[in-house]
Amino acid sequence: MRREPGYRIRKTDRIGSAGRRASFKLSGIPLSPGTILGTAYQAEPFKPSFYRLGISRHEVSQEMRRFEAAVEQSRQQLTGIRKRLEALVGKDRAYIADVHLLILEDHRFRTEIERRIVDRLYSPERAIRETAQEWLSIFRSLEDPFFQERGSELQDVEDRLLANLTEVNGKTGLIPEALILVAPEVTLSVLADYELERIKGLVVTRAGTASHVTIIARSYQIPMVSGIENLIEHILTGDTILVDGDEGVVYRNPTRTETEHYHSSQSGRVKRPDAGAPDSTPGMTADGRPVYLYINTESESEVLTGLKQGAEGVGLFRSEFMFVKNRAATARARPAVPPVLSEQAQFESYRSLAVAAGSKPVMLRTLDTGEGTLPVQAQAGFEQSWLGLRGIRLSLKYPEVFRLQLRALLRASAFGNLNIMFPMVSSADEMIQGRETVQAVEAELEREGVKLERRVEVGVMVEVPAAVFTLDAILEHADFAAVGTNDLIQYTLAAGRADDLVSDLFSPLHPAVLASLKKVADACARANKKAYVCGEAASHPLYAYILIGLGFQHLSLHLHGVAYLKSAIRGMSYQAARRHANHLLKLPTFKAVNQFVQEHLESQWKGLAQA
Amino acid sequence: MKRTRAVSCQPSARFLHPSSFILYSFVVLRRIIRLENRFSLHARAAARLVRTASRYQCEITLAALDNKKETDAKSILGVMLLAGCGGTELQITAEGADEEAAMVELLRLVEENFEDHDETRTGLSDPQN
Numbered sequence: 090m091r092r093e094p095g096y097r098i099r100k101t102d103r104i105g106s107a108g109r110r111a112s113f114k115l116s117g118i119p120l121s122p123g124t125i126l127g128t129a130y131q132a133e134p135f136k137p138s139f140y141r142l143g144i145s146r147h148e149v150s151q152e153m154r155r156f157e158a159a160v161e162q163s164r165q166q167l168t169g170i171r172k173r174l175e176a177l178v179g180k181d182r183a184y185i186a187d188v189h190l191l192i193l194e195d196h197r198f199r200t201e202i203e204r205r206i207v208d209r210l211y212s213p214e215r216a217i218r219e220t221a222q223e224w225l226s227i228f229r230s231l232e233d234p235f236f237q238e239r240g241s242e243l244q245d246v247e248d249r250l251l252a253n254l255t256e257v258n259g260k261t262g263l264i265p266e267a268l269i270l271v272a273p274e275v276t277l278s279v280l281a282d283y284e285l286e287r288i289k290g291l292v293v294t295r296a297g298t299a300s301h302v303t304i305i306a307r308s309y310q311i312p313m314v315s316g317i318e319n320l321i322e323h324i325l326t327g328d329t330i331l332v333d334g335d336e337g338v339v340y341r342n343p344t345r346t347e348t349e350h351y352h353s354s355q356s357g358r359v360k361r362p363d364a365g366a367p368d369s370t371p372g373m374t375a376d377g378r379p380v381y382l383y384i385n386t387e388s389e390s391e392v393l394t395g396l397k398q399g400a401e402g403v404g405l406f407r408s409e410f411m412f413v414k415n416r417a418a419t420a421r422a423r424p425a426v427p428p429v430l431s432e433q434a435q436f437e438s439y440r441s442l443a444v445a446a447g448s449k450p451v452m453l454r455t456l457d458t459g460e461g462t463l464p465v466q467a468q469a470g471f472e473q474s475w476l477g478l479r480g481i482r483l484s485l486k487y488p489e490v491f492r493l494q495l496r497a498l499l500r501a502s503a504f505g506n507l508n509i510m511f512p513m514v515s516s517a518d519e520m521i522q523g524r525e526t527v528q529a530v531e532a533e534l535e536r537e538g539v540k541l542e543r544r545v546e547v548g549v550m551v552e553v554p555a556a557v558f559t560l561d562a563i564l565e566h567a568d569f570a571a572v573g574t575n576d577l578i579q580y581t582l583a584a585g586r587a588d589d590l591v592s593d594l595f596s597p598l599h600p601a602v603l604a605s606l607k608k609v610a611d612a613c614a615r616a617n618k619k620a621y622v623c624g625e626a627a628s629h630p631l632y633a634y635i636l637i638g639l640g641f642q643h644l645s646l647h648l649h650g651v652a653y654l655k656s657a658i659r660g661m662s663y664q665a666a667r668r669h670a671n672h673l674l675k676l677p678t679f680k681a682v683n684q685f686v687q688e689h690l691e692s693q694w695k696g697l698a699q700a
Numbered sequence: 701m702k703r704t705r706a707v708s709c710q711p712s713a714r715f716l717h718p719s720s721f722i723l724y725s726f727v728v729l730r731r732i733i734r735l736e737n738r739f740s741l742h743a744r745a746a747a748r749l750v751r752t753a754s755r756y757q758c759e760i761t762l763a764a765l766d767n768k769k770e771t772d773a774k775s776i777l778g779v780m781l782l783a784g785c786g787g788t789e790l791q792i793t794a795e796g797a798d799e800e801a802a803m804v805e806l807l808r809l810v811e812e813n814f815e816d817h818d819e820t821r822t823g824l825s826d827p828q829n
Contacts, residue, residue: 184748187744231781232786
């Protein structure tokens with residue numbers, strides 16, 4: 090399906106007159122909650138399909154001026170983007186715009202283009218394309234995917250230059266007041282091209298749960314859905330779309346019923362509390378079962394905000410982010426020796442984390458590399474499955490890195506309530522080895538005269554099915570368990586969450602996943618150990634309801650969801666949740682579970698949430 | 701010193717023969733630095749390095765000793781490619797009027813792991829500067 094030439098957005102809302110294109114439902118991954126109805130706008134980079142190949146000699150100076158003007162315009166745009174990015178994500182992360190500016194300035198790049206125009210009489214379009222493609226092919230020839238990815242910055246600059254050359258600009262004049270950005274991939278610079286107040290929703294094919302764009306969407310409460318393939322075929326600029334960031338669903342040209350349903354659920358929805366309205370009362374169901382909410386985070390700065398939103402602590406602190414933030418990115422495609430960050434640097438980071446959380450517990454996950462832990466520029470490989478050397482295995486293989494992290498952690502533990510958990514544990518053996526390392530480091534520190542005032546709890550992350558089945562043995566050596574639902578689902582069902590072809594399968598409602606979760610809750614209850622859930626699933630009120638029903642009382646989620654989930658839980662009945670969960674466990678098929686949830690729970694949860 | 705081509709991962713034409721070190725080291729300023737690991741020169745670090753180098757008049761060359769690639773330190777594409785070729789041992793060569801000041805600042809930058817302390821200089825390409 091091609092975009093019609095000269096197709097323009099109508100500013101008027103086209104609900105009701107949507108007969109031109111059939112209504113259609115697309116399923117993806119929910120990344121930022123909320124629902125929005127609006128006009129789609131494709132943020133496709135502009136590529137001129139036709140341009141002159143050659144110019145004649147007397148046109149050279151004129152064409153050179155045209156090229157200079159495009160460079161100047163790109164420079165101004167990028168300078169503006171850098172300013173906006175600095176306001177959005179801070180100076181630290183705005184460097185992407187800086188890289189683009191430098192590429193624009195790169196004298197070798199410029200000289201090569203100019204030579205093609207002046208000496209070879211190429212049109213500027215052809216000169217830019219050819220030069221950029223030549224450089225890109227060198228980037229592609231690099232062995233390391235992390236650096237290959239750098240080529241995308243050059244691609245961005247090429248697109249910008251070509252668009253400015255063809256005078257397809259004045260974008261702001263064209264785009265409507267309220268739009269839903271639709272693009273295979275939204276980079277930070279694309280996002281900064283628009284005024285953020287105008288963006289009401291985001292639909293993309295690729296984005297990591299921890300990418301900068303996702304983080305911005307969440308903090309600005311812009312509903313966002315990812316993981317939809319062939320977006321450009323399905324949604325055109327001007328289509329009216331309904332984005333449901335809670336369910337991860339997008340409706341193109343929604344029917345009247347779907348729209349009405351949206352409006353009614355809007356009015357019935359639990360009001361998203363403002364940042365200024367914190368909820369410090371403990372979480373509890375309507376019938377008095379306490380449910381403690383924690384935040385998942387990777388930055389110390391989010392901890393205070395999280396506690397203000399009513400969180401009881403940090404259920405998951407992704408320590409590897411610190412390694413990424415600090416000068417080195419963790420290796421992704423191939424396991425490599427993790428970058429070493431000095432003990433002191435780690436210690437200072439952990440200490441500020443511990444101090445920020447005060448007496449509230451912080452569960453710090455030791456170095457893990459995997460999906461969702463990558464910086465935005467390293468997203469390309471995020472679809473791949475993460476088997477093999479990662480998590481505790483990686484730490485045990487590189488004991489020096491592990492020891493450094495543990496030393497920093499244990500030293501910082503005196504400043505707050507810092508605890509440790511090991512990712513990717515697949516047997517009691519690994520747990521024992523990890524625990525022994527902790528004890529060895531403790532002894533080492535004591536020999537050095539460092540006083541360890543409190544006993545640090547050491548927990549296990551249940552992410553691999555093997556850990557589910559050996560949990561009783563593991564728990565003999567662990568102080569608590571934390572389920573990482575995303576990984577557990579992925580490894581249990583052999584289905585990646587970004588894989589569109591099996592995305593239907595990727596659900597906490599699959600009978601095997603439900604049974605695993607139940608097994609974990611039971612094992613922890615038997616051993617009298619706390620069971621945390623810290624995957625995306627915990628942030629969804631419906632899944633939270635089922636988790637509570639299965640027996641979990643400690644849920645950890647993104648900080649912006651805490652206040653919302655807390656008020657939703659207040660409307661839930663634990664007794665009913667337990668009955669429903671037990672019923673779900675007895676259902677034989679995935680289809681039956683889904684059907685039951687749709688028929689009984691979705692409406693029930695919405696009803697409860699209204700109360 | 702004429703530079704014609706981008707860094708590529710094919711063996712470079714400008715092979716760095718050990719004897720040339722001895723010869724040149726009397727004429728130009730040359731220092732060898734070690735990066736913490738092969739990811740140290742990530743995009744942000746590369747941007748910072750290029751920005752710093754561009755502030756000086758002198759010619760600054762960056763060479764990866766492990767694989768004999770080199771690039772103009774004022775070209776971001778070149779520096780990003782050099783980083784991508786692997787190698788943690790780099791040689792900085794500065795040649796020109798302000799070479800000493802340039803070298804001092806570049807070494808400081810590497811020493812501080814490309815961390816940012818002086819954000820007042822936003823750079824050359826900012827027309828408002």
